[in-house]
Amino acid sequence: MARLTIDGKEIEVPAGTVLIEAARRLGIEIPHYCYHPGLSIAGQCRLCMVEIEKNPRLQISCNTVATDGMVVQTGSPKVLETRKSIMEFHLINHPLDCPVCDQAGECWLQIYYMQHGLYEPRMMDEKVHKPKAVPLGPHVMLDAERCILCSRCVRFCDEVTGTSELGIFNRGDRSEIGLFPGRELANPYSGNVIDICPVGALTDRDFRFAVRVWYLDRAKSVCPGCARGCNIEIHYNVRRPHHNAGRRVARLKPRENPEVNKWWICDFGRYGFGFIDDPSRLLAPARREGPKAEEVSWEDAVQLLAGRLRQYAPEEIGVLASPQMANEDLFLLKRLAGHLGIRSLDFGVPPRDPGFEDHLLIRADKNPNSKGAELIGLLPRDGGPDARGMLQAARARRLKCLWVFHHDLTRSAWGEAEVLEALLALGCLIFQGSNANGVSAHAHLVLPSATYAEREGTFTNFQGRVQRFRKAVEPLGESRPDWEILARVGEAVGLDLRPTRAEDLFRELARTLPAFSGLSYRSLGDLGQKVQE
Amino acid sequence: MAELILTRNFHLAESHTLRVYRETGGYEAVRKAFGMAPADVVAEVRRSNLRGLGGAGFPTGVKWGFIPKESTKPRYLVINGDEGEPGTFKDRYLLERDPHALIEGMIISAYAIGSHTAFVYIRGEYVRPWEIFSRAVEEACAAGFLGKNILGSGFDLDIIVHRGAGAYICGEETGLISSLEGNKGWPKLKPPFPAVRGAFGCPTIVNNVETICHVPPIINRGAEWFAGLGTKSQGGTRMYSVSGHVVRPGVYELPVSATVRQLIYEHAGGLPNGRRLKAVVPGGSSSAILTADEIDVTMDVDGLQRAGSMIGSAGVIVMDETVSIPEALMVIARFYAHESCGQCTPCRESTGWIYKTARRIVEGKGRKEDLDTILDVARRGAGTTICAFYDGAVGPYISYVEKFRAEFEALIGEGQPSLVVAH
Numbered sequence: 037m038a039r040l041t042i043d044g045k046e047i048e049v050p051a052g053t054v055l056i057e058a059a060r061r062l063g064i065e066i067p068h069y070c071y072h073p074g075l076s077i078a079g080q081c082r083l084c085m086v087e088i089e090k091n092p093r094l095q096i097s098c099n100t101v102a103t104d105g106m107v108v109q110t111g112s113p114k115v116l117e118t119r120k121s122i123m124e125f126h127l128i129n130h131p132l133d134c135p136v137c138d139q140a141g142e143c144w145l146q147i148y149y150m151q152h153g154l155y156e157p158r159m160m161d162e163k164v165h166k167p168k169a170v171p172l173g174p175h176v177m178l179d180a181e182r183c184i185l186c187s188r189c190v191r192f193c194d195e196v197t198g199t200s201e202l203g204i205f206n207r208g209d210r211s212e213i214g215l216f217p218g219r220e221l222a223n224p225y226s227g228n229v230i231d232i233c234p235v236g237a238l239t240d241r242d243f244r245f246a247v248r249v250w251y252l253d254r255a256k257s258v259c260p261g262c263a264r265g266c267n268i269e270i271h272y273n274v275r276r277p278h279h280n281a282g283r284r285v286a287r288l289k290p291r292e293n294p295e296v297n298k299w300w301i302c303d304f305g306r307y308g309f310g311f312i313d314d315p316s317r318l319l320a321p322a323r324r325e326g327p328k329a330e331e332v333s334w335e336d337a338v339q340l341l342a343g344r345l346r347q348y349a350p351e352e353i354g355v356l357a358s359p360q361m362a363n364e365d366l367f368l369l370k371r372l373a374g375h376l377g378i379r380s381l382d383f384g385v386p387p388r389d390p391g392f393e394d395h396l397l398i399r400a401d402k403n404p405n406s407k408g409a410e411l412i413g414l415l416p417r418d419g420g421p422d423a424r425g426m427l428q429a430a431r432a433r434r435l436k437c438l439w440v441f442h443h444d445l446t447r448s449a450w451g452e453a454e455v456l457e458a459l460l461a462l463g464c465l466i467f468q469g470s471n472a473n474g475v476s477a478h479a480h481l482v483l484p485s486a487t488y489a490e491r492e493g494t495f496t497n498f499q500g501r502v503q504r505f506r507k508a509v510e511p512l513g514e515s516r517p518d519w520e521i522l523a524r525v526g527e528a529v530g531l532d533l534r535p536t537r538a539e540d541l542f543r544e545l546a547r548t549l550p551a552f553s554g555l556s557y558r559s560l561g562d563l564g565q566k567v568q569e
Numbered sequence: 570m571a572e573l574i575l576t577r578n579f580h581l582a583e584s585h586t587l588r589v590y591r592e593t594g595g596y597e598a599v600r601k602a603f604g605m606a607p608a609d610v611v612a613e614v615r616r617s618n619l620r621g622l623g624g625a626g627f628p629t630g631v632k633w634g635f636i637p638k639e640s641t642k643p644r645y646l647v648i649n650g651d652e653g654e655p656g657t658f659k660d661r662y663l664l665e666r667d668p669h670a671l672i673e674g675m676i677i678s679a680y681a682i683g684s685h686t687a688f689v690y691i692r693g694e695y696v697r698p699w700e701i702f703s704r705a706v707e708e709a710c711a712a713g714f715l716g717k718n719i720l721g722s723g724f725d726l727d728i729i730v731h732r733g734a735g736a737y738i739c740g741e742e743t744g745l746i747s748s749l750e751g752n753k754g755w756p757k758l759k760p761p762f763p764a765v766r767g768a769f770g771c772p773t774i775v776n777n778v779e780t781i782c783h784v785p786p787i788i789n790r791g792a793e794w795f796a797g798l799g800t801k802s803q804g805g806t807r808m809y810s811v812s813g814h815v816v817r818p819g820v821y822e823l824p825v826s827a828t829v830r831q832l833i834y835e836h837a838g839g840l841p842n843g844r845r846l847k848a849v850v851p852g853g854s855s856s857a858i859l860t861a862d863e864i865d866v867t868m869d870v871d872g873l874q875r876a877g878s879m880i881g882s883a884g885v886i887v888m889d890e891t892v893s894i895p896e897a898l899m900v901i902a903r904f905y906a907h908e909s910c911g912q913c914t915p916c917r918e919s920t921g922w923i924y925k926t927a928r929r930i931v932e933g934k935g936r937k938e939d940l941d942t943i944l945d946v947a948r949r950g951a952g953t954t955i956c957a958f959y960d961g962a963v964g965p966y967i968s969y970v971e972k973f974r975a976e977f978e979a980l981i982g983e984g985q986p987s988l989v990v991a992h
């Protein structure tokens with residue numbers, strides 16, 4: 037431990053802590069560009085200088101280790117004057133194309149210039165020119181003139197992904213970020229360099245010019261792309277609906293969680309949000325008889341479903357839940373199935389292709405809540421059939437009514453013909469999900485679900501960490517969260533559980549399932565908590 | 570004339586061969602050193618007041634003592650033969666004319682610090698010095714002065730010769746280490762210092778060619794003798810590279826207590842064509858310029874520091890009255906803008922800025938505020954960078970403008986309007 041004083045406040049920090057981190061613990065943010073807690077120390081931007089008693093020269097706080105008795109000033113006149121100079125150096129060759137720069141509004145050159153620069157421009161000569169709008173890979177666009185050469189992107193590719201596509205070439209003020217010959221920035225985490233680039237040098241090809249960032253609102257969420265459950269922020273635009281072709285969710289950004297994803301997310305997750313505002317969204321309940329589909333009210337849809345559930349014997353009904361569903365949904369569904377005496381219950385459908393997996397974040401299981409489904413027990417009861425068994429039973433006309441959540445069975449590991457034969461043999465196929473697919477196309481009843489971005493809930497990741505995701509935008513059309521649909525059906529068939537909010541279900545889940553005991557929305561906080569195993 | 574030490578054999582034909590080196594007493598110091606404890610060799614060098622001759626003037630024996638005693642990693646001795654400082658060309662003579670002096674110095678130094686692998690980093694353009702030195706290493710190996718169990722002492726040493734690829738910054742010791750490791754020649758953050766964590770993550774001592782060539786005579790003749798040749802704080806002689814407007818440019822070995830005036834007028838033959846002296850750059854391009862009135866200063870580390878300049882690499886550039894100081898600044902500023910490694914912001918950005926400003930003044934497009942801008946930018950960047958490259962550039966920026974301000978102002982005249990309407 038080291039005891040030191042920063043701006044007159046005493047603090048004790050573990051041995052080896054650098055000053056910039058020690059200050060952060062006191063709530064003092066030292067301006068910086070090249071420092072990133074997830075990368076090695078580069079000490080290149082020289083913005084983070086502080087004054088240390090008995091040291092005539094200012095020192096960079098990102099590479100100075102706190103020692104006992106140190107007295108540090110982060111805002112002395114000398115520090116402020118130096119910071120101003122360093123800002124001027126950063127900006128003399130900068131093109132200042134903020135009005136047409138996608139980073140404007142979240143650019144650390146703009147922010148620090150306003151906070152610490154505010155000098156009169158003195159550089160009267162021609163600036164150094166470098167390439168602009170250079171695609172580095174499928175997701176990342178480079179503007180080398182805007183780059184402040186902090187080397188974060190280079191260190192990310194060297195140290196985090198180990199792919200080393202990027203380098204800094206040339207010398208002096210001709211130094212330039214670029215790809216090594218023959219390389220492309222196409223590693224599965226390439227989007228992270230956009231986040232860590234403090235300026236508008238690296239921008240997102242998917243997001244560029246879609247919405248100005250000051251129109252965006254943010255919601256804390258969890259990526260549903262795989263069993264990791266990376267913490268994310270959903271950035272959405274509802275204030276300027278004419279932007280971004282009417283699509284509300286504009287982009288996803290990683291949210292730091294040391295236990296799950298550190299500072300990063302993968303590109304599959306980052307760019308996997310298209311379905312939320314996709315034309316394939318199911319917008320209203322619908323019933324189909326013969327080739328003709330007809331929209332119905334929720335009232336009618338729920339009555340219809342309740343009627344079917346009463347009409348068939350429990351052995352004739354199958355429920356195929358989904359690991360895409362939240363814990364709250366799964367818990368209620370399990371109770372409903374129990375109430376109806378349904379034994380054919382399952383959640384897992386094998387994917388057609390084995391999922392890609394690596395040692396960083398990406399998991400082969402592309403579902404966010406397989407662990408939750410397992411713990412809550414969406415599994416066959418009393419010798420009932422599993423998912424595959426249900427299809428067999430359907431083909432044999434033993435199973436007559438199947439309620440499928442989210443899955444596109446026609447794209448599973450099972451043969452498409454075999455699946456279709458089963459689905460077409462059913463007397464009643466119910467599909468509940470957010471987007472149209474090969475199952476909804478044949479369903480007698482379609483119930484539109486809200487997506488994870490349009491509701492609250494929790495997922496349990498592969499580590500058993502239960503994490504909250506929050507609502508960003510309203511459910512599209514008449515879609516509703518799965519638990520809400522289930523609650524209405526439950527009410528119609530006389531279930532005793534009457535939740536009015538997702539949290540009610542989580543409370544009940546924590547009360548009745550030992551694995552979840554002790555957990556609450558409040559205790560989960562922003563970073564989640566592990567189940568008891 | 571004072572006694573020559575480093576250059577004593579330069580006049581001999583074949584001075585670069587093992588035969589001549591041995592005939593003139595070479596490789597005797599190694600035997601003597603092997604009879605001493607390594608710590609005693611370090612102590613001897615410390616007492617000799619030998620100071621680094623690569624630029625920084627750091628006491629050599631003290632530097633050797635910085636290797637952590639408890640470290641179990643290999644230790645490396647790295648010889649800096651990058652010699653990139655404009656105006657400096659002494660190491661090249663040592664490599665060409667007395668390569669065995671460096672090899673013997675390296676054996677003793679490596680023995681003192683416990684290193685068994687030593688590198689010599691030679692400036693890429695130095696083809697002939699590299700060839701000659703490499704041949705000398707082969708000769709020394711064949712004669713048993715390098716390799717395993719040297720002279721039956723039980724001490725092993727291999728020398729690896731590495732050629733640079735043409736960047737000034739690779740002379741800065743941590744830039745040199747990066748380059749030696751196969752990386753871009755970017756200086757490293759300090760701490761950790763190379764003696765603690767240098768080449769390949771191991772304790773490393775970087776010394777200049779000339780510094781290490783001094784080691785065998787110190788061992789042969791003792792620390793007191795060496796210290797007695799110089800001033801109170803710096804022992805010995807050193808080699809001054811003299812270029813520019815003198816009758817006899819070249820390399821001169823003198824005691825460090827000699828003055829700039831003595832060097833120019835007594836040794837280099839004064840200025841040609843009866844021209845008058847205008848200015849002297851005493852220690853390579855990175856040292857502050859001296860006016861003609863400021864040359865009665867001793868050329869040891871402390872003497873020039875007192876005079877507000879530095880002896881640096883002892884590259885002495887003499888300028889007569891025909892030289893335009895603004896043009897000289899433009900040339901030197903172009904060098905620093907070209908050679909900045911670009912890693913840290915103040916140096917990367919302001920070297921280019923100052924060069925463009927100096928060029929504009931020379932082109933007759935100066936503005937009244939330009940001179941103050943140069944001074945202010947130079948001062949603001951000083952002391953904020955990763956390596957000493959930028960502080961080395963600040964020396965000339967400030968001194969040229971301050972000491973010859975009238976000449977700059979004459980060029981600017983009424984100046985261009987400072988309001989810029991369009992870019």
Ligand SMILES: Cc1cc2nc3c(=O)[nH]c(=O)nc-3n(C[C@H](O)[C@H](O)[C@H](O)COP(=O)(O)O)c2cc1C
Nearest residue numbers: 621622623649651652653740741742776777780957
């Ligand atoms: C920009 C820069 C260039 C340098 N170039 C050289 C060089 O070419 N040769 C050299 O010996 N030292 C050079 N130095 C000094 C080295 O960093 C280092 O101090 C020296 O090699 C140590 O050896 P010494 O203690 O024997 O002088 C340079 C320093 C800087 C900042």
Ligand code: SF4
Nearest residue numbers: 183184186187189233
């Ligand atoms: S592109 Fe961005 S992250 Fe990369 S060095 Fe430049 S400013 Fe830094």
Ligand code: SF4
Nearest residue numbers: 259261262266302305
């Ligand atoms: S690793 Fe998984 S959870 Fe994380 S961003 Fe990628 S898909 Fe989403």
Ligand code: SF4
Nearest residue numbers: 910912913916954956
């Ligand atoms: S001071 Fe200049 S040469 Fe040294 S590291 Fe910084 S940019 Fe490179």
Ligand code: FES
Nearest residue numbers: 068071081082098
């Ligand atoms: S953050 Fe410390 S030098 Fe850049």
